[in-house]
Amino acid sequence: MGIKGLRKLLADRAPKAMKEETLESYFGRKIAVDASVSIYQFLTVVGRIGTRTLTNEVGDVTSHLQGIFTRTIRLLEAGIKPVFVFDGQPPDLKKMKLKNRSLKRDDAAKDLAAAEVEGDVDEIEKFSKRIVKVTRQHNEDCKQLLQLMGVAVVEAPSEAEAQCAALCKSGKAYAVASEDMDSLAFGAPRFLRYLMGSTSRKNPIVEFEVAKVV
Numbered sequence: 544m545g546i547k548g549l550r551k552l553l554a555d556r557a558p559k560a561m562k563e564e565t566l567e568s569y570f571g572r573k574i575a576v577d578a579s580v581s582i583y584q585f586l587t588v589v590g591r592i593g594t595r596t597l598t599n600e601v602g603d604v605t606s607h608l609q610g611i612f613t614r615t616i617r618l619l620e621a622g623i624k625p626v627f628v629f630d631g632q633p634p635d636l637k638k639m640k641l642k643n644r645s646l647k648r649d650d651a652a653k654d655l656a657a658a659e660v661e662g663d664v665d666e667i668e669k670f671s672k673r674i675v676k677v678t679r680q681h682n683e684d685c686k687q688l689l690q691l692m693g694v695a696v697v698e699a700p701s702e703a704e705a706q707c708a709a710l711c712k713s714g715k716a717y718a719v720a721s722e723d724m725d726s727l728a729f730g731a732p733r734f735l736r737y738l739m740g741s742t743s744r745k746n747p748i749v750e751f752e753v754a755k756v757v
Contacts, residue, residue, distance in 0.1 A: 549724045550736075553751060560755040563747040566738075569717070570622035574738065575697075575707040577721035578627040579677050581739045582685055584722065585610025587672045607677075611685050614739050615694060626695040626716060628703045629682050648674050705729045718750065727751065 553560055585607045597606045618625050652674050658666035686696050699706035707719040708729035718733035719726040727734050734751040 546724050546728060549727065553756065557756040560752050562750050562752075564735075564750050565747060566617065566621040566623065568748075569735075569738075571624070572717040573624040573626060573715070574618075574735065575626050575628055575710045575716040575719050576739065577703050577707055577719070577723065577726070578629045578685060579682070579703055580721050580723055581611065581614070581627075582607045582677050582681055583675065584740065585614075586675045586677065586681070607681050608684055608688055611688060612692075615689065615692060618738075619692075619694075624695075625720075626697060626710065627685070627689055628697045628699055628706050628710070629686065630703045631699045631701050631706075634701050648676060702729075707731065724751075727753065 597609055598604055615625060689696050697706060704721065704723065704725040707721070708726045708731035710716040711719050711731045711733060718735050719731040720735040720738035722736060724734060732753050736749045738748050
């Protein structure tokens with residue numbers, strides 16, 4: 544779900560706990576990747592123009608597969624060993640949050656329909672992203688692709704962020720990679736932001752090391 548303001552808080556109060564790195568810095572490292580966050584990112588960004596996304600010949604959306612495939616190839620080429628962790632059953636405390644998200648998507652769908660009638664391109668772009676949802680089928684598609692690529696896949700009993708943190712705390716992964724920083728709250732010793740989206744030295748990976756938060 545993300546922790547609002549956490550990055551700024553760490554930057555202000557514990558700047559020594561943050562550093563910028565490149566993909567090459569993690570050669571040979573095993574990294575636990577929060578799969579759902581990455582899939583959502585790809586569905587909203589990869590190949591999207593307004594409401595149009597990458598699709599196959601029968602119209603099925605393939606943006607998530609294109610994103611996962613190309614970014615995973617980049618990790619493998621850099622010598623990184625990704626472990627993609629997928630969400631299991633949501634905890635009871637999160638069910639109300641998920642219900643609220645569903646209601647917001649319904650509202651966004653109405654706003655999108657109105658924007659399409661008016662032909663407002665900016666509003667169409669904005670609301671089309673707000674109705675995106677990572678489905679069970681999206682997850683299953685990506686699991687199958689990753690397994691065919693020989694990449695490790697883990698299904699968490701509940702929250703993927705918690706499972707990623709557990710893998711890191713147990714030494715089975717060097718760090719957790721996600722755009723949401725929830726794994727830090729679950730006790731992940733190291734956290735990487737922008738690993739899946741980093742494309743150059745101009746957009747570096749940001750590593751957070753909890754031991755240096757003093």
